[in-house]
Amino acid sequence: MNAELSTDRLVKDMKNVVQDAEDLMKATAGEVTDKAKAARERLADALESTRVTCTRLEERAVAGAKAADRVVREHPYQSIGIAFGVGILIGVLVGKR
Numbered sequence: 001m002n003a004e005l006s007t008d009r010l011v012k013d014m015k016n017v018v019q020d021a022e023d024l025m026k027a028t029a030g031e032v033t034d035k036a037k038a039a040r041e042r043l044a045d046a047l048e049s050t051r052v053t054c055t056r057l058e059e060r061a062v063a064g065a066k067a068a069d070r071v072v073r074e075h076p077y078q079s080i081g082i083a084f085g086v087g088i089l090i091g092v093l094v095g096k097r
Helices: 002-027 034-074 076-095
Strands: none
Touching: 002 034, 034 076
């Protein structure tokens, strides 16, 4: 579950960065220097790459969640046993400190 939250946060942060960069590109649309044009083109390429990566991350997160759900539904007692065992192990390790 922690990995899922991290992935969700990463995707959200990436979307925010993309939106901020798009806003920056719109704000600098009046710039006509060659350097500004080159920078805008590189930024546009990077944004497209980021969008693709973000989409792939979302797809992988959804696929992982579906796979985990399917395994738990197919083997509910084993899943409960594993979760219980991991919980006890963590409790013992934390209790030793």
